[in-house]
Amino acid sequence: MSNISIEFENISKQYRLGTIGTGTLTHDLNRWWHLMRGKEDPYLKVGEVNDRSIKATSDYVWALKDISFSVEQGEVLGIIGKNGAGKSTLLKILSRVTSPTTGSIKAKGRIASLLEVGTGFHSELTGRENIYMNGAILGMTRREIVSKFDEIVDFSGIEKYIDTPVKRYSSGMTVRLGFAVAAHLEPEILVVDEVLAVGDAEFQKKAIGKMKDVSQGGGRTVLFVSHNMTAVKSLCTKGLLLENGISTYSGSIDSTINRYIAGTRDSLRITNNVNQHIKTSEDNLVLEEIYISTNNEHGVLYIDEAFECCFKIDFKERIDNFNLSLSFCDEVGATVFVTTTAVVSCERGEKLFKCNIPANLLNTNLYSLILLLVKNSSQVLTRVDNALFFEMHEKGREGTYFEKFGGGIRPLLKWEII
Amino acid sequence: MNTAKDDDWDIVIKPKEKGIHLHLKEVWRYKDLLYLYVKRDFISTYKQTILGPLWFFIQPIFSTLIFTLVFGGIAQISTDGLPPMLFYMAGVLCWNYFTDCLSRSSGTFMGNAGVFSKVYFPRLVVPIAGLVSAVLKMFIQLLLFFSIYIYFLFQGSPIGVNSYVLLFPLLITMMAGIGFGIGIIISSVTIKYRDLNILFSFAIGLMMYITPVIYPLSAIPAKYGALKWVIQLNPLSSIFEAFRFGMLGTGNLSWGGLLYSSIFTVVVVLIGIVTFNKVERRFVDIV
Numbered sequence: 204m205s206n207i208s209i210e211f212e213n214i215s216k217q218y219r220l221g222t223i224g225t226g227t228l229t230h231d232l233n234r235w236w237h238l239m240r241g242k243e244d245p246y247l248k249v250g251e252v253n254d255r256s257i258k259a260t261s262d263y264v265w266a267l268k269d270i271s272f273s274v275e276q277g278e279v280l281g282i283i284g285k286n287g288a289g290k291s292t293l294l295k296i297l298s299r300v301t302s303p304t305t306g307s308i309k310a311k312g313r314i315a316s317l318l319e320v321g322t323g324f325h326s327e328l329t330g331r332e333n334i335y336m337n338g339a340i341l342g343m344t345r346r347e348i349v350s351k352f353d354e355i356v357d358f359s360g361i362e363k364y365i366d367t368p369v370k371r372y373s374s375g376m377t378v379r380l381g382f383a384v385a386a387h388l389e390p391e392i393l394v395v396d397e398v399l400a401v402g403d404a405e406f407q408k409k410a411i412g413k414m415k416d417v418s419q420g421g422g423r424t425v426l427f428v429s430h431n432m433t434a435v436k437s438l439c440t441k442g443l444l445l446e447n448g449i450s451t452y453s454g455s456i457d458s459t460i461n462r463y464i465a466g467t468r469d470s471l472r473i474t475n476n477v478n479q480h481i482k483t484s485e486d487n488l489v490l491e492e493i494y495i496s497t498n499n500e501h502g503v504l505y506i507d508e509a510f511e512c513c514f515k516i517d518f519k520e521r522i523d524n525f526n527l528s529l530s531f532c533d534e535v536g537a538t539v540f541v542t543t544t545a546v547v548s549c550e551r552g553e554k555l556f557k558c559n560i561p562a563n564l565l566n567t568n569l570y571s572l573i574l575l576l577v578k579n580s581s582q583v584l585t586r587v588d589n590a591l592f593f594e595m596h597e598k599g600r601e602g603t604y605f606e607k608f609g610g611g612i613r614p615l616l617k618w619e620i621i
Numbered sequence: 622m623n624t625a626k627d628d629d630w631d632i633v634i635k636p637k638e639k640g641i642h643l644h645l646k647e648v649w650r651y652k653d654l655l656y657l658y659v660k661r662d663f664i665s666t667y668k669q670t671i672l673g674p675l676w677f678f679i680q681p682i683f684s685t686l687i688f689t690l691v692f693g694g695i696a697q698i699s700t701d702g703l704p705p706m707l708f709y710m711a712g713v714l715c716w717n718y719f720t721d722c723l724s725r726s727s728g729t730f731m732g733n734a735g736v737f738s739k740v741y742f743p744r745l746v747v748p749i750a751g752l753v754s755a756v757l758k759m760f761i762q763l764l765l766f767f768s769i770y771i772y773f774l775f776q777g778s779p780i781g782v783n784s785y786v787l788l789f790p791l792l793i794t795m796m797a798g799i800g801f802g803i804g805i806i807i808s809s810v811t812i813k814y815r816d817l818n819i820l821f822s823f824a825i826g827l828m829m830y831i832t833p834v835i836y837p838l839s840a841i842p843a844k845y846g847a848l849k850w851v852i853q854l855n856p857l858s859s860i861f862e863a864f865r866f867g868m869l870g871t872g873n874l875s876w877g878g879l880l881y882s883s884i885f886t887v888v889v890v891l892i893g894i895v896t897f898n899k900v901e902r903r904f905v906d907i908v
Contacts, residue, residue: 218906228814299741301905302636309630319739327665336661339654340740368668 208276208392208424209297213306216267216292216448230262266292267448270306274441276391277422281429281439281456283463288445290428294318294396297426312391312424315342319396321381326370330361330380333369337384351387358413359383360406379406386413393417396428414438436460460534489517491553493574493590506595506613507562512572514556516549523548525584527556530573531565531611539570539611546580563615566608569594642898647743654742658750659757677758678765681717685710692835699840701871703780704773710766711865712834718759719796719857720825725751726804726893727821730812730904737905744901748805752797759793770868785867785874792860792867795886799856802889809900813907832857837865838873853878856885 219230267289274280282290295301297308298316323340324333334355338348348355356362359379361372369377395414411434418425418438429435435442435456442459444452452462492515497504504510512529528543542558572591576584648655667673685706692698693705700708726748730737733747773780811818829835831852838858841849852858859878866872 231813295738295905296634299632299634300738302902303634305636307636308632308634310632310634311629312631314632314741316740322739323736325661325665327668328661332661332664336657339651339657340736340742342651342742343653344650345653345656 206276207273208278208312209308209310209426210273211293211297211306211308212271214267214270214293214296214303214308215265215305216289216296216301217304218264218266220262220264265448267296267303267445270445270450272443272450272453274424274426276311276424278441279418279425279427279439281427281435281442281459282445283428283430283435283442283459284445287447289448290445291318291396292448293445294394294426294428298394310392313342314392314394315388315390316394317341317385317388317396318394320378320385324369324377324381327368329368330365330372333380334384337381338387341385341388342390343388347389355383355387358386358409375403375406382406382410386410386417390423392424392426394426397430411438487518487520487522488576488584489519490574490585490587491515491517493587495591495593496557504593504595506565506567506597507615509562510560512558512560512591514558514574515553516556517553518549518551521548521550522578522584525549525576525578526580528575528577529558529590530575532571532573533611534569536571537611539568564612565595566610566613567595567597568611637902643745643894644743645745648745648749651742651746655746655750655753658746659753662750662754663757674761677761681710681713681762681765684713684717688713688835698836701837701839701865703865703869703871704776704778706769707766707773707778707780707869708837708865709835710769711868712861714759714762714766715796715861715864716829716832716834717762718755718793719800721755721758722752722797722800723804723807723825725755726801727807727811729805730808730900734904745897748801748897752801755800756793756797766868779870781870782868783866783870785863788863788867788879792864795860795882796857798886798890799882802886802891802893805893805897805900806889809896812900812904828855831855833861837871838862856882 270289270293282293284290292301294316295318296303297310298314298318300316300318321333321337323337325336328336334352335345335348338355339345343351356365359376359382361376361379364372364376369380372380414427414434415438417423418427425438427435427439439456442452442454442456443450444459444463452459492513494513495504495510496513497508497510514527524546525548526544526546528541530541531539533539544556570593571589574585574587574590576586578584663674667676670676672679688709689705693700693709729744729748729751737744770780807817807821811821832855833852838849838852841852859875859882862873862875863879866874
């Protein structure tokens with residue numbers, strides 16, 4: 204028996220760009236005229252892929268285009284993507300806040316959605332009254348709210364203010380109360396859109412903990428959107444990657460996140476060349492090229508092959524007593540290790556700095572490099588964040604374990620078994 | 622892969638639904654929300670006021686007094702031999718009730734845009750809650766009406782309830798229906814093209830003058846036949862007249878007029894529901 208909980212079939216959503224004005228009326232009339240004659244909506248054919256950074260050439264845009272996937276019962280699906288990729292639109296359609304332009308969604312059970320914290324709070328009403336109101340808006344019955352009332356108040360931590368109008372609350376208190384109500388929903392399908400970043404550190408911890416309980420207990424299906432990869436990674440089991448309204452990848456949450464990170468870096472990737480020369484504030488040197496040199500032809504970096512990170516610098520004048528250092532950082536930006544040159548002096552002219560990365564040092568991660576030029580151990584001449592990105596791969600492995608090994612590095616060490 | 626039929630699913634989301642869907646079953650599931658909306662209306666309206674619920678009475682009292690003074694006293698418009706106070710109050714109550722129903726329905730989408738764009742619940746809950754609040758408010762104000770009524774009864778005024786008062790539930794239903802229908806039609810037009818907001822707000826104000834609020838139908842001179850025709854075309858006219866006739870014993874009860882109003886109500890409610898269905902699906906994208 205299949206236990207698919209939600210099925211998305213060719214979901215597309217078209218939006219009109221710009222404001223509503225006289226042009227809209229002509230479009231409306233034209234659309235109506237086409238539909239009256241039994242023809243297709245003329246504006247459904249136009250519309251472009253949703254890339255917010257490119258100037259639009261048509262008035263219509265596909266916020267989502269042909270999204271099809273299914274979610275099994277009990278699965279916690281993380282939907283990730285850049286701003287404007289269509290994540291929230293997808294959740295809005297599933298929450299029935301807006302309807303799809305084409306396609307259909309089928310779901311089993313009640314859907315409760317948490318697209319915003321504290322929806323429908325009325326500022327004149329007290330916290331107590333708003334708990335009832337908000338709970339009811341989110342789909343709880345009065346009986347359910349009554350039975351969970353104390354828990355909600357306790358979770359929010361604002362017991363003292365419960366009979367004060369919400370307009371007297373601080374913004375933090377309002378979101379605490381809003382989240383507390385929402386956290387006590389018990390639907391079969393829960394839709395959560397980036398609402399964990401609420402309140403102070405203490406409350407966020409509580410909120411993530413609560414989300415974990417909600418998603419891991421009782422076979423509930425959860426769809427979760429967040430830009431906090433750590434949260435997504437720790438809460439979700441599966442991932443779906445959206446790029447410009449198109450679903451480009453789905454799979455385990457780890458591989459989806461890696462894919463997402465690789466994708467976001469794609470647009471600013473400097474694998475072999477620096478196109479714009481990076482100068483220092485004093486104009487005394489120009490960073491001309493940053494590249495990786497490998498011995499193999501395919502250009503893929505394997506963990507058991509050495510390669511070099513190269514930096515070509517054009518010195519405009521003699522610089523004394525400086526060193527160049529490289530920080531190797533992992534996906535989340537944590538430094539794995541740092542390596543530096545000796546303190547040197549360079550004459551005017553071009554110089555090439557090569558850092559040899561030996562085989563069997565790095566792990567199968569995405570690495571980013573921070574380049575730092577420091578004079579006299581104190582004065583930063585230049586700092587280039589994300590100077591270089593690269594991904595390390597593995598050539599296949601013997602045995603039956605194919606998952607990733609943990610850790611920032613993966614040195615090949617000598618073992619002795621006596 | 623699963624190839625289950627539509628009825629195996631609890632929720633099916635599609636671009637367009639055919640026909641009329643009231644989702645009444647769902648509305649029933651959200652009855653607690655409906656109750657809370659009504660409660661919120663009452664609580665929040667008079668929060669942080671000193672006179673509180675007394676405002677329910679003050680507003681009609683003042684309107685009635687002004688009408689009595691201006692239209693009864695200065696303009697000397699006939700009140701069919703009824704005490705002017707009672708006559709105007711009956712009109713004011715009905716008119717307030719109607720505009721309440723109308724504005725609650727027309728404000729459904731604009732007034733709740735924030736909530737509607739973030740969470741789903743059957744949208745119909747909101748206008749229904751609005752209508753329930755309007756009915757309750759009407760009942761509260763009827764208390765005032767009856768206390769003045771009793772006063773005039775003891776004064777020996779020629780007033781008396783007759784059996785047509787039994788039409789009362791039908792009359793308030795019809796007014797609610799017309800208010801709902803027109804309100805929804807207005808809101809469906811105004812959410813996209815706000816120009817019409819301005820037009821409607823004063824059109825409703827003017828509509829009062831072609832409704833027998835401050836005058837009885839019988840007071841229209843015969844030479845203004847066209848005007849009388851326009852007033853009778855107004856579906857509210859026969860309702861207002863029937864209300865006065867039932868409550869006060871004088872008036873122009875016309876079964877034909879009531880039949881016309883009933884048909885009008887049914888038609889406008891149906892159009893309202895169809896429009897509502899359409900708007901509730903598209904509203905979030907165009908508001």
